[in-house]
Amino acid sequence: MPFIEESDLLELHKDIDKAQIINERLLDQIKYKNKELKKSKIQRNIFAGITTLFLIGGLAFTSFTAGISSSGGFDRNNTDLVVTSIDSLEAVRTRMDNLKQQNDELSLVKEFYLAKEFLQKEKIYSVQVKSFVDNNVTLASEALTNTLFVKTNPFYSYSLGNFETLKEAQSFRKQLVDIGFEDAFVASYKDGKRVQIEDPY
Template sequence: MPFIEESDLLELHKDVDKAQIINERLLDQIKYKNKELKRSKIQRNIFAGVTMFFLIGGLAVGSMATGWSMGNNYERQNNNLLVSIDSLDAIKTRIDNLKVQNAELSLVKEFYLAKEFLEKEKIYSVQVKSFVDNNITLASEALTNTLFVKTNPFYSYSLGNFETLAEAQSFRKQLVDLGFEDAFVASYKEGKRLQIEDPY
């Protein structure tokens, strides 16, 4: 096992604490974005309903106008037709824009579904370190595949979120090759460690 200076250990504790704070902020941001998504979905549904109402109303008025102008000359009929085509193009453009917005919202929804999956399903992760104090500041905001779990009296720091034990074992082997000789695989569910798994 490699020797760690006390100053390095203190720095690691500070880094671990910073990462936990960042993780908590990210969870708060996820909750806020989830509320925004719900609000946006309601607004989108209301807008779609109003748009359909005006579309049907516009088509009805256009049909009536076309019916009334049957007695008029051919040129007036062509003008009405051109106006209807222009308004249909505008509606098609608006529908295309709504489809793009819907696709963007679907990506955000997939992120939240993945987050829910990690919290509800059994996953495997490779624990690389544990600390007595809650000073987890090792991770940057870009590291999303990390777990910080309290297993009394320790705070553990794990890397990777895997669906299968084999994937986690393979990742553990890579970490051991990099110098993390004490790394081991553990299973987690709902943010709590279930057990330490077979390393091979």
């Protein structure tokens, strides 16, 4: 069994403390984003309610004025009234389409954060392809949910793929070895930390 000097052990403890601080910051960011999502959802629902009320009120007003106009109450041309209501209806439809698009975008963001949170809680398997001493390598955005960039003292490891089963990860590792990543190996992760190195076959 290898011997670890006390100074190296102290450095490892410092690295663990730094990693915990980073994890806490990331959790705070996720909580903040979740609050923003909830706030956006409430605003979207309020705006949809106001738009619906506006649409119903506009239709009621249009039918009311059309009834008065047909009974001779107004000396106005009916075609002007119809053109005006169609234009406002198109504006409402355009606004509703924009709201639907914003809703879809917010749903994608929410799904991303839920997937990332799920991956941190469950045991997953990934194929590590490289390790670095420094954290100054920007291989991929952290927004990619199919990659892992994890601190495994004293190195930073870069892994590809998130698999539910060991067999899937082993199959993916074999494909990576076939294309030139000869040092690739399968590791299991839980709570954003490596649990162990798995059997490659």
